[in-house]
Amino acid sequence: MKFAVHATVAGSQARAATLHTARDAIETPVFMPVGTRGTVRTQTLTQLGQLAELGAPILLANTYHLLVRPGIEVFERFGGLHRWMGWPRSILTDSGGFQIFSLTGTTIDEAGAQLRLPGGQALVLSPERSIAMQRAIGSDIMMVLDHCIASTSSHAEAEAAMHRTHRWAKRSLAARGDSAQALFAIVQGACFADLRRTSADALTSLPGFDGYAIGGLAVGESRAQREDTTELVTQLLPEDRPRYLMGVGMPLDLLEGVHRGIDMFDCILPTALAQQGVAFTSRGRIDLARGVHRLAEQALDPACGCDACTRTPRSYLHHLVKCQEPLGWQLLAFHNLSFYVRLMAQIRAHIRAGTFLAFRAEQRELLERADPDHPPGRRPRVKPAKPRRRGEFALHTSPRGFVSLQHVPSGEIMHSVNDPDIEAARIYVEQSVLIARALAAPPAAAPPLVVWDVGLGVGHNAMALVRAIERARAPAAELPTPRDSASPIELVSFERDLDAFRLALAHVEHFPHLRHRAPHVLAHRGSYRRERFTWSLCEADFLTAFAGQPQPDVIFYDPFSAKVDAAIWSLAALTRLFDYLTKPVELFTYTSSTAIRSAMLVAGFHVARGVASAPKRETTIALTEPHLPHALLDRDWLAHRERSSARFPTDVPAEQYATLDQVIAGHAQFGAMR
Numbered sequence: 001m002k003f004a005v006h007a008t009v010a011g012s013q014a015r016a017a018t019l020h021t022a023r024d025a026i027e028t029p030v031f032m033p034v035g036t037r038g039t040v041r042t043q044t045l046t047q048l049g050q051l052a053e054l055g056a057p058i059l060l061a062n063t064y065h066l067l068v069r070p071g072i073e074v075f076e077r078f079g080g081l082h083r084w085m086g087w088p089r090s091i092l093t094d095s096g097g098f099q100i101f102s103l104t105g106t107t108i109d110e111a112g113a114q115l116r117l118p119g120g121q122a123l124v125l126s127p128e129r130s131i132a133m134q135r136a137i138g139s140d141i142m143m144v145l146d147h148c149i150a151s152t153s154s155h156a157e158a159e160a161a162m163h164r165t166h167r168w169a170k171r172s173l174a175a176r177g178d179s180a181q182a183l184f185a186i187v188q189g190a191c192f193a194d195l196r197r198t199s200a201d202a203l204t205s206l207p208g209f210d211g212y213a214i215g216g217l218a219v220g221e222s223r224a225q226r227e228d229t230t231e232l233v234t235q236l237l238p239e240d241r242p243r244y245l246m247g248v249g250m251p252l253d254l255l256e257g258v259h260r261g262i263d264m265f266d267c268i269l270p271t272a273l274a275q276q277g278v279a280f281t282s283r284g285r286i287d288l289a290r291g292v293h294r295l296a297e298q299a300l301d302p303a304c305g306c307d308a309c310t311r312t313p314r315s316y317l318h319h320l321v322k323c324q325e326p327l328g329w330q331l332l333a334f335h336n337l338s339f340y341v342r343l344m345a346q347i348r349a350h351i352r353a354g355t356f357l358a359f360r361a362e363q364r365e366l367l368e369r370a371d372p373d374h375p376p377g378r379r380p381r382v383k384p385a386k387p388r389r390r391g392e393f394a395l396h397t398s399p400r401g402f403v404s405l406q407h408v409p410s411g412e413i414m415h416s417v418n419d420p421d422i423e424a425a426r427i428y429v430e431q432s433v434l435i436a437r438a439l440a441a442p443p444a445a446a447p448p449l450v451v452w453d454v455g456l457g458v459g460h461n462a463m464a465l466v467r468a469i470e471r472a473r474a475p476a477a478e479l480p481t482p483r484d485s486a487s488p489i490e491l492v493s494f495e496r497d498l499d500a501f502r503l504a505l506a507h508v509e510h511f512p513h514l515r516h517r518a519p520h521v522l523a524h525r526g527s528y529r530r531e532r533f534t535w536s537l538c539e540a541d542f543l544t545a546f547a548g549q550p551q552p553d554v555i556f557y558d559p560f561s562a563k564v565d566a567a568i569w570s571l572a573a574l575t576r577l578f579d580y581l582t583k584p585v586e587l588f589t590y591t592s593s594t595a596i597r598s599a600m601l602v603a604g605f606h607v608a609r610g611v612a613s614a615p616k617r618e619t620t621i622a623l624t625e626p627h628l629p630h631a632l633l634d635r636d637w638l639a640h641r642e643r644s645s646a647r648f649p650t651d652v653p654a655e656q657y658a659t660l661d662q663v664i665a666g667h668a669q670f671g672a673m674r
């Protein structure tokens with residue numbers, strides 16, 4: 001890799017240079033779009049090619065994310081990320097240091113970071129593993145693994161992490177071996193000037209680094225602290241190597257970073273803010289979600305040539321943002337990335353022309369300006385942020401941008417895989433023969449149908465039932481008195497910790513199924529009543545409280561997994577439940593665990609296959625009586641069970657395994673098939 005400086009600016013550290021990778025001559029200062037998982041979110045390869053032509057022929061990819069999925073073997077098979085994603089230009093890979101820092105539940109020691117992956121398996125991310133992964137990815141520029149900490153950490157913590165970063169940098173150099181890929185070191189030391197000096201000295205005295213990054217910023221410090229630290233460090237770095245300010249920032253941060261001697265930037269803000277409807281324009285920052293744009297005819301930015309700016313009025317962009325249409329995100333992300341890349345091109349031109357300081361003076365105010373046509377009113381438009389955590393629960397945003405709740409102590413995410421409303425309807429409501437019968441108009445004098453909702457959670461299953469009832473009972477012209485013709489339905493929701501439900505009710509924007517009066521009344525009064533429907537709340541542990549409740553016809557069994565709540569899935573609990581039930585009952589649950597199905601059979605239930613719910617190929621239905629029309633597990637399942645090493649409920653001691661196998665093999669459900 002070669003780095004040649006062409007122009008510098010008196011009174012500023014700004015410089016224009018060319019960074020030669022094996023693939024590109026990259027004009028710097030440069031902004032690198034972030035392609036976390038081998039994709040710059042929403043952007044096509046054609047658009048990335050256009051951005052490359054505008055001056056961004058290099059993307060950033062995240063080693064940690066690509067290591068988790070798809071895994072190193074994929075890059076070994078395809079000879080790297082370039083060919084795999086179809087991107088022929090340059091790639092810089094980060095090392096995973098920032099992800100180690102930002103993921104909860106990670107322990108870091110000298111070896112590396114012990115991570116627990118979303119699927120539960122353990123992974124050690126060491127400097128060597130990070131370099132091995134980056135070599136497999138085949139990036140043009142690799143980063144050393146660093147120990148990143150909050151910029152507000154104490155001096156002692158920052159110093160320890162810095163020294164570890166230096167030791168890891170040496171290990172990364174060794175792990176690089178004979179690779180032709182460039183390798184950058186990362187200066188750490190939080191906002192302590194003495195540590196930043198020590199770190200810059202230590203790393204520049206190690207031979208072999210092709211460039212230097214400033215890490216550990218944009219993680220909670222003020223803009224002034226960030227700028228001071230940047231300025232201090234760039235002065236200590238060699239003139240003939242590129243300098244990269246990691247993860248920063250807003251357009252003004254880029255301008256100020258260049259002024260302080262930075263050559264390379266990356267940040268997710270252009271795409272992340274686009275998702276929220278925020279666009280950077282030559283006249284200021286515009287929030288397209290605001291109602292003032294509903295009828296706005298003007299172009300987003302007359303100075304921009306992108307589709308968002310040349311083909312549609314702001315009104316249409318506002319509409320796309322309000323409907324959360326992916327196209328809105330797509331258009332605005334390209335527009336924002338173009339804005340960043342154009343800004344860097346202007347900066348380079350002004351450095352070369354000797355007019356950088358005048359450009360900086362003119363842009364400093366402009367880049368921070370909010371919508372000049374519709375200045376935000378006197379009242380703060382943005383309401384104070386609502387707490388994102390309550391008790392043991394916190395809002396969790398998935399990589400796909402979909403918000404659910406996380407049980408913080410266990411790390412378990414509710415509904416991490418599927419759309420919970422679809423799952424609720426499919427598994428718990430649509431499969432139930434008894435609910436279908438109750439909704440389909442039996443005599444008005446029929447006894448109520450009782451539904452137990454075990455594990456209210458954030459109310460997806462209960463609300464799926466509420467919606468089904470409303471749909472079935474909606475007045476229709478051809479039905480004379482539909483409301484009186486169906487059985488009354490009583491829903492009892494069990495929940496020992498209402499914090500999750502209350503947190504979701506405070507954030508209905510992320511939980512649209514709760515946009516209904518019923519859950520709010522339930523949380524407030526403990527019950528909700530309407531027409532021939534009653535919903536009551538039993539705020540207690542299900543196993544201690546169910547015996548006091550009216551006998552159910554249908555049970556939605558949707559508690560936390562056995563990993564978090566072993567008792568509720570135990571043979572003892574299921575036996576007690578079976579013994580208590582007096583009516584024909586359908587119990588629906590999301591699991592297809594062989595051990596839990598075994599416990600159900602031993603408890604006395606008949607057990608049937610439930611519908612698939614990706615990624616599970618099936619779910620489970622337990623029945624007190626087998627006459628209901630569900631597909632009972634057959635002898636094929638029994639044969640499968642006998643081969644399974646995980647077929648025993650956790651509360652059964654090993655000396656009872658043989659007896660339990662016999663009881664299951666002799667269960668009426670299988671006997672009848674012989």
Ligand SMILES: [Zn+2]
Nearest residue numbers: 304306309335
């Ligand atoms: Zn545009």
